[in-house]
Amino acid sequence: MWYIDTLQKYKPKTFKTHFVVFGTGYYDYREPLKAEIPELGRFKGSLIHHQFWPEDLNYTSKTIVVIGSGETAITVIPKLAEVATKFARFLSLLSQVPRLGSANDSSHHNVATTRSHLIRSAQPWDQRLCICPDGVLFTSLRSGNVEIKTNTSESITESSIRLKSGDFLAAGIIATATGLKIQFAGGIRILVDGREFFLNENFILKEMMMQNLPNVTLVIGYTNISWTLGADVTGILLCRILKHLNKRGGAAVVPRVPKSIHLEKRRMLELNSTCVSKAGNDLPKTAQRWPWQLRNNYLLGIIHAMYGRVDEFLDVIV
Ligand SMILES: Cc1cc2nc3c(=O)[nH]c(=O)nc-3n(C[C@H](O)[C@H](O)[C@H](O)COP(=O)(O)OP(=O)(O)OC[C@H]3O[C@@H](n4cnc5c(N)ncnc54)[C@H](O)[C@@H]3O)c2cc1C
Known part of the structure; x- marks a missing residue:
């Protein structure tokens, strides 16, 4: 079960949920990317x-x-x-x-x-x-x-x-108009069983879930076409994963990297824009191979989301 604490000025609230979808975009809503213009x-x-x-x-x-x-x-x-x-x-x-x-x-x-x-x-x-x-x-x-x-x-x-x-x-x-400060998951501090979870220490599975993070999806888009097409693909795949979870009678689904697989870290976003280069090591980890990389390919993404396997590298916890 996830507990979500909200920061409301006078009345903080806690919400309980089984599954969290981060539709928080890809940039920092509180802090802008500072323009490095002398004087x-x-x-x-x-x-x-x-x-x-x-x-x-x-x-x-x-x-x-x-x-x-x-x-x-x-x-x-x-x-x-x-x-x-x-x-x-x-x-x-x-x-x-x-x-x-x-x-x-x-x-x-x-x-x-x-x-x-x-x-x-x-x-x-x-x-x-x-x-x-x-x-x-x-x-x-x-x-x-x-x-x-x-x-x-x-x-x-x-x-x-x-x-x-x-x-x-x-x-x-x-x-x-010099850019935005890139940030995933809305800068929200994530704790799993009391321990802080860092996005930049874990790999992304299928462009939407994080290794070792149960019942969480990040909505990530494409950088070579409309960003939001990636949100469509994520939504379709997420529905299939949830159906898979229900079918198995599970309570949680969590991506795991098997010990037999060696993943090499790659840059998450293959862009040279200022905001991406400045985000550096703060971004979630991606690897050199599918399904632990961002393919930036809408056709492959939608085909996989609709017809691909949903169970691989996903542990279902009953
Ligand atoms: C100038 C500009 C032009 C663009 N043009 C295009 C385009 O033509 N096509 C395209 O596909 N994309 C474009 N983009 C990218 C565009 O930002 C995204 O496609 C789109 O906004 C992503 O939608 P989203 O819902 O994922 O995230 P967002 O629109 O970024 O929404 C995220 C939401 O999460 C909320 N949030 C964030 N953190 C927290 C938190 N901690 N707690 C609570 N709420 C939080 C925010 O307040 C916001 O409401 C453009 C971006 C810019 C800046």
Whole structure:
């Protein structure tokens, strides 16, 4: 039986359940990934991290510099530009985050005319592909309210960003769209029979359960296509596992790595984006072989979830 203690400010509660499904996403909801931009603290305008975007933010007559070139920047900029046509003029700076292992100093943001701005330093499957439906990013670029700069931010002044090229970008608002802090299982402390369970010390089975962790599923998605397709696959497989458990009359199901198998640890997410590289060793362990690896393959995933074996490497505890 699992006991889930909630942290409510005045009335903490404990819930009892047989099975826990972590639908807690893949990033830290409390702490953002800190943008490593030198002297950012000197800026006297509004400094915003996209994860905690203030609903009452007043853009009127403000110039916004959006720092980042990932999915957040691509999502946020066209939206800002819609408002800009009515109220203000925006300047967006898309900086290219260096590839992992490149000689570039990762504490600087490589900010590099329109073609060269839109060619990223990363290869398509190094980072998640940014898809903007109906080309809305290009519509906003053509509107004249959005401008891209690709260069390195050298320093921040009270009201601007100084680029390595010597140019200054005046800014009333700086929005750092520089990534999220990756975290699985919502940062929840897990205790099994009184002992703390660490995700990064155990392997993931079939992209959804953890070795030695009974009756728990993590909803993990794909990084090379829509993340949420992985949630569909997890849901289907989970239902089959629960049916298997019922059929066997068991109380719990727990993934075990047999002693006869040697698993080599591999990186969980094969992406070179800043947030993934910074997550480092905090992520759950994955191995070099199925079913202890993330295959990032929707077709294989859905076929396995619907028709594959459900009992392998799973101990049923009666
Ligand atoms: C800018 C941006 C664009 C994206 N675009 C796409 C896209 O086009 N397609 C796509 O598939 N994916 C996209 N993603 C990824 C997207 O985040 C996920 O696909 C989707 O949100 C995952 O859903 P989820 O329910 O697993 O997790 P989330 O949406 O992250 O939901 C997790 C929930 O768990 C809660 N939670 C976390 N920790 C705790 C805790 N300790 N206690 C209680 N509650 C907790 C959170 O409050 C939240 O409500 C994008 C992400 C970003 C940032």
